[in-house]
Amino acid sequence: MKRLILHIRDKYLYDIRLQYKLLISHGLLIFLPTIVLSFFVYNNFYDSIVSDTILEEQSLAGQTAASIEETLSLVILAAESLEESSAAAWLFPEYSYQLSEEMTQRQINALIEQAEELQESRLITDIRFYVNDSLSFLTDCDTQSLLFSSLSEVTGTYWYGIFSSSNFSTLLCPGLYLSVTEETTRGDLAYITQVYSGMEGEVYLAVYFSQDELASILSANATTDNSAYYILNERDVVVSTSDASLSGAYYMSNDALSELVGGVNIYTTRAYLSDNIYVGYYSIPDTDWHLVSILSSTSLVQKGRNLVIQFIALYIAFFLLAFAFSVFLSRSISLRITALGEKMHSIHNDRPERFESARPAQDEIGDLVETYNYMSDEINQLLDEQMENAEALKLKEFNALQSQINPHFLYNTLDMINWLAQIGKRKEVTQAVQALSRFYKLTLSRKDIRGSVAEELEHVSLYVQLQNMRYEDRIDFVVDVPDTLADYEIPRLTLQPIVENCIQHGLMEKPEKSGTILITGWLEEEELILLISDNGVGMSPDQIASILSGEHKPTGGGSNIGIYNTHARLQLLYGKRYGLSYESQEGQGTNTQIRLPALPH
Numbered sequence: 001m002k003r004l005i006l007h008i009r010d011k012y013l014y015d016i017r018l019q020y021k022l023l024i025s026h027g028l029l030i031f032l033p034t035i036v037l038s039f040f041v042y043n044n045f046y047d048s049i050v051s052d053t054i055l056e057e058q059s060l061a062g063q064t065a066a067s068i069e070e071t072l073s074l075v076i077l078a079a080e081s082l083e084e085s086s087a088a089a090w091l092f093p094e095y096s097y098q099l100s101e102e103m104t105q106r107q108i109n110a111l112i113e114q115a116e117e118l119q120e121s122r123l124i125t126d127i128r129f130y131v132n133d134s135l136s137f138l139t140d141c142d143t144q145s146l147l148f149s150s151l152s153e154v155t156g157t158y159w160y161g162i163f164s165s166s167n168f169s170t171l172l173c174p175g176l177y178l179s180v181t182e183e184t185t186r187g188d189l190a191y192i193t194q195v196y197s198g199m200e201g202e203v204y205l206a207v208y209f210s211q212d213e214l215a216s217i218l219s220a221n222a223t224t225d226n227s228a229y230y231i232l233n234e235r236d237v238v239v240s241t242s243d244a245s246l247s248g249a250y251y252m253s254n255d256a257l258s259e260l261v262g263g264v265n266i267y268t269t270r271a272y273l274s275d276n277i278y279v280g281y282y283s284i285p286d287t288d289w290h291l292v293s294i295l296s297s298t299s300l301v302q303k304g305r306n307l308v309i310q311f312i313a314l315y316i317a318f319f320l321l322a323f324a325f326s327v328f329l330s331r332s333i334s335l336r337i338t339a340l341g342e343k344m345h346s347i348h349n350d351r352p353e354r355f356e357s358a359r360p361a362q363d364e365i366g367d368l369v370e371t372y373n374y375m376s377d378e379i380n381q382l383l384d385e386q387m388e389n390a391e392a393l394k395l396k397e398f399n400a401l402q403s404q405i406n407p408h409f410l411y412n413t414l415d416m417i418n419w420l421a422q423i424g425k426r427k428e429v430t431q432a433v434q435a436l437s438r439f440y441k442l443t444l445s446r447k448d449i450r451g452s453v454a455e456e457l458e459h460v461s462l463y464v465q466l467q468n469m470r471y472e473d474r475i476d477f478v479v480d481v482p483d484t485l486a487d488y489e490i491p492r493l494t495l496q497p498i499v500e501n502c503i504q505h506g507l508m509e510k511p512e513k514s515g516t517i518l519i520t521g522w523l524e525e526e527e528l529i530l531l532i533s534d535n536g537v538g539m540s541p542d543q544i545a546s547i548l549s550g551e552h553k554p555t556g557g558g559s560n561i562g563i564y565n566t567h568a569r570l571q572l573l574y575g576k577r578y579g580l581s582y583e584s585q586e587g588q589g590t591n592t593q594i595r596l597p598a599l600p601h
Contacts, residue, residue: 054269054278054295057224061280061293064221064229068291069284071123071213072172075191076286078118079207082127083195087111091138092196092203105141112147118207125187126208130154134201151202154179159192163204169194172287174239175211182208189214189239211240218242226299232257234288250277250294257281257292269297344372351383352376412500413463416470428469435462449573452601453521453530454486460495464517467503474514475503481521481530488528489601490594491569495519497562498532498580498592501547506536506590515589528598535589544582570596 082088087110090103115127131138132151142148154160159177162168171177175188182190187208195203218229219242228246231239236254241247252260261268261281269278280293343353354373413436420429439462457479464477499517507515521530539547547563563580570579574597584590 053224057227057278057293057295058280060221060223061229061282061291064217064293065282065284065291067217067221068214068231068289069286071217072191072284072287072289074121074123075207075209078121078124078127079191079193079205082111082114082118082207083193083205085111085114087114088195104137108138108141108148112142115147123209123213124207125210126185128186128206128208129195130202130204130206132201132203135203151204154182154204157182159190160204163192163194172233172239172289174233174237176237182206214240215242224295224299225302226296228292228294230292231284232290232292239289246294252292254290257290343376347379352379413466416466420469425469432466432469435466438462439466449491450489450601451492452486453481453488453490453528456490456492456495457481457519459493460499460519463496463499464503467500471503471508471513475507476514476516478516478518481519485521485523485528487601488596489599490528490530490596491573494566494570494594495530495532497566498594501563502532502534502536502590502592506534506538509537523598526598528596530594530596532592532594533589538586538588538590539582539584540586544584547582548580570594 087107090107091111111129118124119127127147129138129148130151130153131148136150139148139150151160157177157179159171159173162171162177170191170193173190173192175183178186178188178190186206187210189211190206190208192204192206195205197203214231218231218240222229222242226246228241228243228250230241230247230251232254233239234254238247238251257279258281261279269276276297278295278297280291282291282293284291352372352375354376413432417429417432417436420432439459461477461479464475468475468477499519502517507513507517515535518533519530520533521528523529548567549564567580578595578597581593581595582590583593
């Protein structure tokens with residue numbers, strides 16, 4: 001045990017970096033006292049959250065009941081305005097027999113107009129007057145708006161049965177009380193009043209409205225998970241609900257609610273099934289409806305936990321802020337030592353870089369920085385000298401390789417001119433000399449070893465022109481390189497050795513000693529591709545490998561030193577990724593691909 005303690009002490013004192021030592025110290029000073037304090041205040045804080053949530057739910061339930069009452073009052077007022085209108089007084093029914101047909105139609109139209117204005121509200125979906133057969137002249141006169149309907153349509157409904165068997169004069173009807181036609185086409189809730197009932201007949205006024213408005217009020221106030229609001233009428237029918245599944249799970253009749261809660265307009269806590277629930281039971285004035293609010297204790301617990309989690313998250317945020325400040329303080333102490341160590345460590349992979357400090361220091365660390373900067377300057381100077389020597393050597397190697405190509409091309413061309421002179425073609429000799437002069441003027445007049453694609457295409461075109469003079473225009477030469485590639489960089493004398501090889505060892509070894517050479521080009525991402533194709537005799541895979549290695553000896557005489565040197569030059573300039581590659585089949589021709597980095601010239 002003692003050895004373990006000593007090991008931990010030594011590791012903290014000597015092995016951990018200075019910045020981490022400071023961070024651990026600051027973190028312990030901040031974290032430990034807060035943990036102890038949080039343990040003592042947690043329970044009181046949690047109980048306070050639950051109590052506040054219950055009070056909030058109780059207030060919301062009262063507000064919900066008031067909102068429903070206000071909504072229903074709009075429907076009831078609409079029905080009363082129609083029932084008490086002068087047109088209804090004339091029509092239902094004692095005066096209706098005394099009215100002329102014209103006067104009857106005028107009163108019906110006035111009632112229709114009033115009903116249409118009321119239906120402009122989003123709440124009311126339809127309005128109907130149901131009259132029995134003795135007042136059928138009203139339905140006959142209403143041929144367009146369908147404000148009047150025959151009472152026979154609804155005599156089989158639950159609501160008509162209630163009116164027939166009791167002394168109700170008004171009734172708020174849930175969807176269960178309505179017929180299928182009423183519920184699907186007119187509205188799933190209705191306020192129905194008996195306008196007239198006597199010897200002359202029966203008249204009922206039904207103002208239909210949608211329960212969506214009630215459901216939205218209930219859902220808007222059901223802000224806690226697993227909480228449910230539903231409206232229950234005197235006959236224990238659920239009129240509307242915020243959540244059908246939860247309302248079904250928590251459903252209780254009016255008698256059960258009265259027994260459980262002990263009255264209306266009360267919010268209390270009771271055990272229900274296997275859970276503790278908070279129940280609110282509110283009467284909605286001027287109706288036979290009651291608002292039931294049920295909240296599971298599990299939801300309150302979860303809400304309390306969520307608030308505690310938010311408190312913890314807030315604490316963590318402040319802790320992180322304090323920790324960030326401690327990091328800043330720690331870095332202010334250890335920053336220069338750490339940065340200097342990283343600079344020195346980077347020497348393993350790259351050049352040393354000077355340590356630039358915004359504020360020069362005169363302490364021991366400042367002396368170390370000054371010594372390190374002196375050392376890095378000396379090392380960089382030696383590396384620069386080494387790179388300059390390497391570049392000079394690289395340029396000499398490139399010039400040596402290019403010098404092997406220039407005489408080779410010149411010898412072949414002079415042989416051709418000599419041959420033209422021997423057969424007496426003085427005009428062709430003059431053209432050949434001019435073309436050769438133009439070719440070398442383009443090549444030797446520039447000291448830069450790199451040229452443009454456009455210049456290289458002109459060079460190789462001059463070369464093919466010279467060769468066609470020799471071989472009586474047996475070479476079809478086609479250039480299909482986009483103008484957009486004209487200004488890209490390519491080493492000088494890259495295309496000519498390849499085209500020369502196509503002619504000498506491809507086309508001229510065919511029995512007819514003729515053929516076609518095609519040069520195309522394109523870009524592949526950040527690389528320039530030039531493809532030289534011929535329909536010569538082709539090569540075997542072994543011949544391709546030996547050409548690029550410089551070991552191949554053609555059967556028809558000559559050598560492939562130009563191809564090998566071109567490949568070597570490209571790799572010397574741009575790296576092993578670039579250069580020449582061949583694709584060929586014997587008897588079918590050869591494709592030579594030149595791969596270069598896409599660099600502007």
